[in-house]
Amino acid sequence: VQHLSGIATMTRRYVKAIAGTGCTLLDTRKTIPGLxxxxxxxxxxxxxxxxxxxxxxxxxxxxxxxxxxxxxxxAVARAKAHGVERIILEVDRIEQIEPGLAAGANHLLLDNMDADMLREAVGIVAGRVPTEASGGVTLETIRAKAETGVTFISVGRLTQSAPAADIGLDFDVA
Incomplete structure (x- = not known):
């Protein structure tokens, strides 16, 4: 309960930080095995x-x-040739965007880009597919990244680094 409450609490802080931007916070698969x-x-x-x-x-x-x-x-063409319908392409350079889209990627993960680069990438994509900022996102940087117009921001630290909430069960004998 402490672990999960810590995750929910940290997540809420990130959600509040991007409130009003139109961007959606995503979690990742970076979880504890079995949990x-x-x-x-x-x-x-x-x-x-x-x-x-x-x-x-x-x-x-x-x-x-x-x-x-x-x-x-x-890489995208090979996935499409094998019948993969939903393809998320991670790009870390602007020049990777057009070839990825032309090959059929239907979601771009913009990896470790600063706000200026994210803004440029979002402009190039021009709404053709959802965009996702990821990599090194902190509470201090998330708002600026959300304001670039990305569709999503994914944050692995929600499950990797959330501190446990301090929950106690005290009986009051009166």
């Missing part, structure tokens, strides 16, 4: 939206996949 369902429930109670519950929800093409495939376009 994913409970930890994701706690983030929902804090006001976040659950991202993927598991690898089966969507393909997430990351930098290692791109390196092996030879580029973002080829």
């Amino acid at each position: 994913r369902v409970l930890e994701k429930y706690a983030t929902r109670m804090g006001g976040a939206t659950n991202h993927r519950m598991g690898l089966w929800d969507a393909a997430m093409i990351k930098d290692n996949h791109v390196a092996v495939a030879g580029g973002v376009g080829e």
Whole structure:
């Protein structure tokens, strides 16, 4: 209960920090083994939206996949060729956006971008697919990132780093 209450409390702080921006806070799959369902429930109670519950929800093409495939376009094309419908493409450079979209990515994870770079990326995407800021997001940086126009911001620390809430059960014998 302390662990889950800590997650919900931290999540609420992040949700409040982006209130009014139109951006949605997402959790990640970075959970304690065996506790994913409970930890994701706690983030929902804090006001976040659950991202993927598991690898089966969507393909997430990351930098290692791109390196092996030879580029973002080829990585996305290979996933599409194997019948993958929901493809989240992680990009960390502006020049990866157009090839990824042209190949059929239907969600872009904009990794470790500062607010200026996020704003530029959102402008290039121009609403064609949802955009998600991720990587190194803190309570101090989340508002500026949300104000860039990204659709989502995902924060792994919600489940990785939330301190346990101090909950006690004291009896009052009177």
